[in-house]
Ligand SMILES: Nc1ncnc2c1ncn2[C@@H]1O[C@H](COP(=O)(O)OP(=O)(O)O)[C@@H](O)[C@H]1O
């Protein structure tokens with residue numbers, strides 16, 4: 001018997017996209033449907049390659065198709081088209097669909113670690129990713145990605161370095177190593193303007209911005225001059241860190257930057273015998289998220305491989321992808337990507353315009 005495309009589409013029309021709360025057919029997510037005897041092949045077009053719901057959509061699709069007579073095998077391929085958040089990105093002329101800042105009230109909480117690993121995790125999923133190390137006081141991402149210099153430009157514009165599939169620019173690569181980074185008002189502003197305006201990013205799905213710590217001038221002017229899709233706040237579990245993180249979070253709220261959520265880093269240490277040690281206390285990140293009415297994006301445990309990898313330019317999501325830390329960071333990345341896409345689409349208003357052909 002021959003299977004009709006209509007029968008397949010009708011079955012897939014019962015499968016919901018869990019975030020967008022509409023079915024895959026209405027959302028025009030089913031592409032390139034081919035039927036060869038009893039074999040059905042199609043592509044599901046996602047709004048982010050780092051979609052945490054792939055497993056569920058695949059299982060639901062297979063279940064729905066099981067009831068179509070004649071179907072013997074199903075092959076599902078994946079593709080994605082990340083929606084643009086619709087913001088005009090000021091000085092940045094490159095087509096950057098979404099810009100996500102990683103901030104915190106203070107340094108040393110793992111802002112750069114989270115930025116680097118989120119960027120690498122997105123790239124590994126297949127997204128086009130840039131990382132702007134805008135921590136002009138303590139630019140660490142070159143070391144964390146093992147990058148020593150920027151490529152030689154062939155014009156006036158800065159060409160990003162590339163590592164682990166991520167395009168990266170850092171003030172650490174624009175000044176001589178060891179040179180102190182002391183900024184005064186006007187200098188700071190012109191550095192930031194140059195930094196934002198002069199980089200040849202090309203087309204990106206995501207630009208991750210590692211912000212300077214705190215709520216001082218540098219963090220403020222960066223967050224202001226770069227329209228952001230959203231911001232992620234990193235904190236340690238303990239009270240003093242929460243106070244700082246809370247200030248950072250309020251800065252974003254005042255600037256009307258959507259806060260995507262709180263990440264709690266160095267949440268606990270698992271000892272070889274399985275005992276859990278709460279070195280910096282526990283539950284603080286979740287508490288802060290509740291208190292400020294934003295999402296809690298997850299806990300990242302401590303692992304010495306994070307630090308070793310950071311020092312050696314080997315991000316943990318790449319070097320130890322199966323470790324609990326890497327898995328936590330990957331899940332956090334997926335939640336961030338998912339939230340950014342859902343917001344860009346405007347779930348309650350329109351159909352996902354950018355995924356409609
Ligand atoms: N979950 C973790 N486990 C172990 N070490 C970590 C973890 N997160 C960060 N570190 C280490 O702590 C130090 C500070 O982290 P970093 O990302 O540079 O913080 P920030 O950018 O906020 O100043 C780095 O040496 C880093 O490798």
Ligand SMILES: [Mg+2]
Pocket residue numbers: 108111112113135138140
């Ligand atoms: Mg840092």
